[in-house]
Amino acid sequence: MLEPGKRTLYIDALRPPSDYQLTWGIGTTYSLELETLLSVPLAFSLYECKNQKEILNNSIFALDAIRRNASKLVIFCQHGQIKVSSSDSLLYSYLEDMIVEVNPSSGGVFHPKTWLLRFKNQEGEIFYKYICLSRNITFDRSWDTILVLDGRPVEDGVPENDNLIKFVNFLPKIAVNKIEKNRLDIIKKSSIELGKIKFNPPENFDNQFNFHFLGIDNSDSFPISDEYRRLLIVSPFLNESFLNRFDNVKQKYLISIQNSLDKISDDTLKKYNKIWVLDELAEDKSEDDISRLSGLHAKLYIGENEKSVTLWNGSSNATHAGFSSQNVEALVELRGERRKVGINQFLDENSENSTINFLKEYGKTTLNEEEKKKENLEKELEKRLEEYKENLLKIGLRIKIKPESEELYKIIVYPNITNSKYYSEGIKGICYPITLQKQTNKIDIPLLWKDKIIFHKVPLLSLSSLVAFELNIKDKGISQKMEFVLNLPVDGMPERRNDKIIRAILKDSNGFIQYLRILLTENQNIFLFNHNFYNSYMGGYGHQKNKMPLPLAEELIKALSRDPDKIKNIHDLIKELSKNKEIKDDIIPEEFKEIWKNIWRVYKSQYGKRK
Incomplete structure (x- = not known):
């Protein structure tokens, strides 16, 4: 359970199941980095991507992923919390309509970190993901937690989704500026469909779980009881009032950061049986990705009784603002058996992958x-x-x-x-x-x-x-x-x-043909592991201006019969390029223009009424 060696990469969690495509997605975050957000569409197009930054450097790959998916996404973040990027990209323009800055009227901040993703396969089957995590949309190297719930449609209503629906409908109400109609439609459709989507908990947890969203109305109550035998709190930020709420709990454990703990009085800290911070020496022991992680950003609460355990994962820090409805926060409450998911499993000293191996006991430091x-x-x-x-x-x-x-x-x-x-x-x-x-x-x-x-x-x-x-x-x-x-x-x-941006990225007919190949391929992953794919595919075409390689013509004909949506995607690209009067004629090979007339004529006659 929550073993450091089983860390989930942020982008991995967003990926759809095999043969499913993104229909729409709603993300929430306190802060965001533009470069990180730019990599999100890659999760829905390049399923086996191992190095997002490497793919982003190939602007044609990134252009394809963003053109396919950017209009399907809406991201809500705290007003004024978009970070200044260290790099520049022509593709940032595709993020502008996606980002909605918000500001809660409560006087607190917008702090939830969630994703609600809807996918669909060619058979029309629907698949949902609800992701609740402690990580913002950033490339931070800190320790975080992530919870992924898979959901599918059911015939009967699902009342346990009421809080989730309320949260989705709440988001546009706190927007600082006007939201594009397409994004409002995503909110509306999601809130309607969620009433009959059944989410399943992770392995070893009971089927019964709860969505908690603090700060969206006045009906919120403090979700964590003080009636447990044992309690573990993991949070980078703390305050006295929160830590003193659990005097009835006999055994209490706390994991936080040095600076936060130093601000808490000794009288309060004495109430906790054990207190840990991350061990910097343990983090530097080896050269793998886990060891290079630094800093604690996870928010996790585990309450334990004799046989049962309740766990809360999400965005709330162990502070008054985090649980008083002053901030807007998101948590998921899970239940399970103590022997399977209890505090001992989390802090198992006999396990190589236990979190305890990355901790050391806290010792107070003082400033002169x-x-x-x-x-x-x-x-x-x-x-x-x-x-x-x-x-x-x-x-x-x-x-x-x-x-x-x-x-x-x-x-x-x-x-x-x-x-x-x-x-x-x-x-x-x-x-x-x-x-x-x-x-x-x-x-x-x-x-x-x-x-x-x-x-x-x-x-x-x-x-x-x-x-x-x-x-x-x-x-x-x-x-x-x-x-x-x-x-x-x-x-x-x-x-x-944006038409000018596409032209700038494609540059010439070579870029146009390369992009067509991406649009037509049945397995995008081949591009990610064969850096010579372009040359091997083109067969020397790069030196042949205004000529189209024969394999591409065959693929167009094959796509027309097997996957006509690809033909529609190519039509949309040509339409965008044609709107720009500055597009030079040589960006689209003459041979392509001739065969395209016939391809498009057949498409319109067979699929013209498709939307």
């Missing part, structure tokens, strides 16, 4: 007066940056795009609400579209409080709704920096921007 002063000043500076950021988020920033000259545009960032009175001494801030170089395109943020800022001479490919912000403050030799990205509402985005 100078260190305390430095820490307090850092906190004060961070608080001032956070206050500045909160006020910036409140003014409702928007974007307007206008043509400036041939193929160049200006991006106007302006506030919906001006706040010329707001001022914070000592804070310097800049912003810039994430598609532009920071050093040569940054503009001071203070201008936004009174009017607008304008980025001039922006190429079509660099137009984006994603704007990066950087705040800096320095006092008494101590510096603090805060970076984040906002996905701003846009007026005037040229329709042909």
Whole structure:
């Protein structure tokens, strides 16, 4: 149970069963990295991908995965918690409509980490995944937990899904900006269908389990009882009020991080029989992926009686905010037998893969007066940056795009609400579209409080709704920096921007043929393990302009009879390319144009009424 050696890779958990395709998906996260989110569609297209970053570097592979799946996904994240990416990609534009920033009215934060995924096979069979985890949509190397529940349709209603349905319907209500209709349809369809989807628990757990979503209404109650004989708490963040709730529990165990534990009083810590932190030496023992993990981010609670166990897995930290409905949080409550899934199984000292092998007993550390002063000043500076950021988020920033000259545009960032009175001494801030170089395109943020800022001479490919912000403050030799990205509402985005991006990625007829081969293949995995597939397939075609290799013509004819949806996908690609008047004729080989006319004519006559 939860053995470190059985870690599940984030992307692996998203993959569909064999022969199933993604219909739609809803993700929730506190924070997200754009590069990580860019890799998510790969899970639904390249099933045996071993190195997401390597595949992302091949922009044609990534383009295919994102074009197939981006419109099927909607991701909700806390307003102002998109991270500034260390890398740039033309494909970030496909993420803009996918990302919905939200802000709970409770005054807390949006903190759930979940996925609800719907898949369908060619026989029309439906398969669901509900994933509840402690990991945000990031490439963090921290220790996390993940729970995957598989679901299938049943004839009778499933009342235990009521909380899940309520949560799904709640998400659009806290959106900061308008949500695209396609994404709202995903929410609506999911909430209707979930009423008859039966989810199954993992092995060794009872069939009865509960979905918990805190902070979505006033009916939430504290889910963890104090009537257990033993209790294990795993959480990186702690506070006194939470830890003191369980005085009736005779044996209590706690796993956390050094900094959090040092802030808890000795009187509270004495109530716990054993307290552990991650052992940094144990993490560095070998060179495998498990050893390179660092930091604790898991949130797990195990309550144990004589024969039974109740386990909660999800996003809630062991704090007042995590369980008081101040934050929006997600947990799943599982039940099982103590001998199978109890605390002893989790902390089994005789097992090589036990979590206990990566822990050491906690010992309090203290700061000297100078260190305390430095820490307090850092906190004060961070608080001032956070206050500045909160006020910036409140003014409702928007974007307007206008043509400036041939193929160049200006991006106007302006506030919906001006706040010329707001001022914070000592804070310097800049912003810039994430598609532009920071050093040569940054503009001071203070201008936004009174009017607008304008980025001039922006190429079509660099137009984006994603704007990066950087705040800096320095006092008494101590510096603090805060970076984040906002996905701003846009007026005037040229329709042909994405068409131009496709053209830029394909580059020429070689790229076009390579992309066709990806669209036509019956097994995408062959590309992932044969780096020479392009040359071996093309058979030297790369030096033959405007000619189409014979095998591709045969594959088009085969797809027409066996899998006509592939023909429709190719038609959509050609349609997108044709909308862009700048597309050079030589990107599509003349021989392809001739055979395509016949292929498309047959398709329309046989499948023209298909949607």
